[in-house]
Amino acid sequence: MSTPPRRPDAARNRTRIVEAARAALAESDHVHLNEIARRAGVGQGTLYRHFPSREALLAEVYRRDVEELVTAAPALLTAHEPVEALRRWLDRLVDYAEIKHGVLAALEPAAWQDLVAHSRNPVEDALGRLLDAGKAAGALRTDVDARGVLQLVAYLGRLDRDEWKSTARPLMSVVLDGLRRRDAER
Template sequence: MSAAQRADARENRERIVEIAREAIASSGELRLNAVAKSAGVGQGTLYRHFPTREDLLAEVYRQEVEDLAALAPELLAASEPVEALSRWFDRIAEYARVKRGVFAALETAVWKGLSEESHGPLGDAITLLLDAGKAEGTIRPDIDARDLFILSGYLTRLDEDEWDSRARHLLDVLLQGVLSR
């Protein structure tokens, strides 16, 4: 396979994952034929990359975790710790919407494995953000990553019709709770 073919295959894969992510985030529904059509690829191309619907759902989730974990150091480089954490919470709201859709579509055994797999990188990202704020004195010293995992887990329980009115508001309440007084 030539370098151009490999690049084309990689671009197809990335486009398929992004289209699937958008479908899950907007409607919670994933129809493979619609994903292939929107990505501009044939069914065969989609199935070469993702032999099953579960494979595609798992990759969407893994990509979300990877993107979210990578965002923490970027935000800290550009903002003060509390602002970085607040902006990271903005992204958590998007992540939770996708996570809810992915987990609703996957069998229990698969989603439990994905959930456990995500705790390492996301725990590291949360710890980075919290430690920066603790060092600055703006984040409470008794807060840790596990606290935020537990408290932000409620986002997956929001109904779609209340998402826009509640998700960010609840994350703002959580942010206020971790600030030192």
């Protein structure tokens, strides 16, 4: 039995709630539902109809960000050369990691461990696709894989919120430089 489609206004409200939660998480790990409802321009009842708990809302933010990150890889490869596509994807990964940090800080360990377990393979597959394209083009090292790169960038999760803006993107540039073949043109 499938779920009936949402009314357009209900779908818009749900999207606005998720976007408001994402914006709040980018600013602070301490997310209050009444603040999210206010930012989204909806009442508390509307928020709770869509998301019966804080954890349900934060999990939805996380799932949507993973989905956007994963679907970005093929679109970026279609629009850009492999290294540029990878650079743009890694830039998105920085944004995703910032929100992920906020979500994970706001959830109980059991809830976030389940979210991370379900997102690891799709994100790894998306990155693998980008790396494979760069390797095939002769622009990226052949001795690295997606799992290794994700382990390397996992360090971003250790950055404090106050050092995020000044440190995350420069570190990701170092990662990208390290992935390039030394004999490839830059």
